[in-house]
Amino acid sequence: MATNHNITATSRKDEGKGASRRLRRSGQVPAIVYGGHAEPQSIQIEHNHLWLTSQNEWFYSAILDMELDGKVQKVLLRDLQRHPFKQQILHLDFLRVSENETLRAKVPLHFANQEKSPAGKTAGVVVLHELNEVEVDCLPKDLPEFITVDLTELKVGDIIHLSQLPLPAGVAIPALAHGKEHDIAVVIAKHARVEEESAATEESAEVPATKAKADAAPKKK
Numbered sequence: 031m032a033t034n035h036n037i038t039a040t041s042r043k044d045e046g047k048g049a050s051r052r053l054r055r056s057g058q059v060p061a062i063v064y065g066g067h068a069e070p071q072s073i074q075i076e077h078n079h080l081w082l083t084s085q086n087e088w089f090y091s092a093i094l095d096m097e098l099d100g101k102v103q104k105v106l107l108r109d110l111q112r113h114p115f116k117q118q119i120l121h122l123d124f125l126r127v128s129e130n131e132t133l134r135a136k137v138p139l140h141f142a143n144q145e146k147s148p149a150g151k152t153a154g155v156v157v158l159h160e161l162n163e164v165e166v167d168c169l170p171k172d173l174p175e176f177i178t179v180d181l182t183e184l185k186v187g188d189i190i191h192l193s194q195l196p197l198p199a200g201v202a203i204p205a206l207a208h209g210k211e212h213d214i215a216v217v218i219a220k221h222a223r224v225e226e227e228s229a230a231t232e233e234s235a236e237v238p239a240t241k242a243k244a245d246a247a248p249k250k251k
Contacts, residue, residue, distance in 0.1 A: 033088075033092075033175070034095055035088055035089070035092050035093075035094050035095065036094070036095045036096075036097065037075065037080070037083060037094050037095070037096050037097070038075070038076070038079075038096075038097045039061065039063075039073040039074065039075045039096055039097070039098045040073065040074055040098070040099060041071060041072065041073055041074075041098065041099050042060070042072050042073060042074045043072070045072055050121070053074055054077075054118070054120070057076065057077050057078065058074040058075065058076060058077060059074060059075045059076075059077050059080055059119050059120070059121065059122065060072070060073075060074055060120075060121055061073050061074065061075055061121060061122040061123065061124065062122075062123055062124070063096065063098070063103075063105055063123075063124040063125075063126060064123070064124070064125060064126065065125045065126045065127075066103070066125075066126025066127065066128050067128070068126060071098075073098060075122070077118070077119060080119055080122075081117065081118075081119060084110070084119060087138055087175070087176070088175045089107060090107055090110075090136075090138075091135060091136060091137050091138060091163075091173075091175055091176070092173070092175050093105070093106060093127055093170050093173055094106065094107065094124075096124065103126060104126070104127040104129070104170060105124040105125060105126055105127060106124065106125045106127055106133065106135060107122065107123075107124060107125075108123040108124060108125045109121075109122065109123035110122050110123075127170045128170075129169075129170055129171070130169070131169075132167055132168065132169055133167070133168065133169070133170060133173070134165060134166070134167050134204065135165070135166060135173060136163045136164065136165050136166075137163060137164055137165075137166050137173070137174055137175070137176060137177055138162065138163050138175075138176045138177070139159075139161060139162055139163055139164060139176065139177055139178075139179055139195075139216070140176045140177070140178045140179065141159060141179050141181055141217070142178050142179065142180050142181065142182075143180055143181050143182040144157055144181045144184070146181075146182055147181045147182055147183065147184040147185070147219075148183075148184065148185045148186070149181075149184045149185055149186050149188065149219035150181070150184070152186055154221055154222050154223065155186050155219060155220065155221055155222065156219075156220060156221075156222045157181070157184065157217065157218070157219050158217065158218045158219075158220075159216070159217060160214070160215045160216055160217065160218060161214075161216045164177065164192065164195065164203060164216075165203065165204060165205065166197070166201050166202065166203055166204070167201070167202045167203075167204050168200050168201040168202065169200060171200075172198060172199065172200035172201055173201075174198050174201065177195060177196065177197065177198075178196070179195065179196070179216065179217065180196070181217065184217065184219050185219065186219050186220065186221065187219065187220065188217075188218075188219045189215050189217070189218050189219075190215070190216045190217040190218075191213045191214065191215055191216060192205060192206060192212070192213050192214055192216060193206055193213045194216075195216065
């Protein structure tokens with residue numbers, strides 16, 4: 031079961047762009063919490079503490095205990111807007127979580143023991159991480175903060191697919207319900223020269239096409 035993580039918020043009544051700008055100038059971040067069979071509610075969160083919290087991976091995937099005006103409710107971060115170049119969070123959306131209702135969330139993948147694997151020890155082999163997170167369905171109590179993919183036995187030529195991920199009890203990957211074509215690769219181990227040959231093939235295919243365009247172009251007299 032995941033560790034409890036707490037954040038503190040207060041309700042707000044002023045809305046609109048002007049109110050949001052004033053909040054940000056005062057060191058607060060405007061946000062909204064919605065869902066859970068209740069009306070959406072505008073809230074605000076102290077920015078500096080929020081910024082430090084946002085540096086943790088769990089903030090984006092774990093169930094959070096939000097203390098709002100003295101009452102605690104469980105929420106999941108759904109959206110976070112950042113300033114394009116300042117270290118500033120501009121707005122957040124939180125979804126209320128119902129204890130007995132299945133939720134859908136993205137969970138980070140942690141790749142372990144790659145350097146110990148046969149593929150990791152072989153010169154000229156690249157190990158590609160095709161995905162860094164996976165979307166899952168589960169009850170809130172079953173939501174993992176991350177899923178560990180053990181690469182100890184990974185060999186050259188191996189491919190680990192979605193269906194091979196070690197999921198905790200009660201957790202499912204919804205994409206797999208749509209057919210085998212959705213069982214995509216998560217990790218691929220192959221020789222680096224395969225990548226180089228593919229790039230060279232693509233480059234050589236582009237050259238004749240470029241030449242054909244040049245030959246087809248009208249010549250200046």
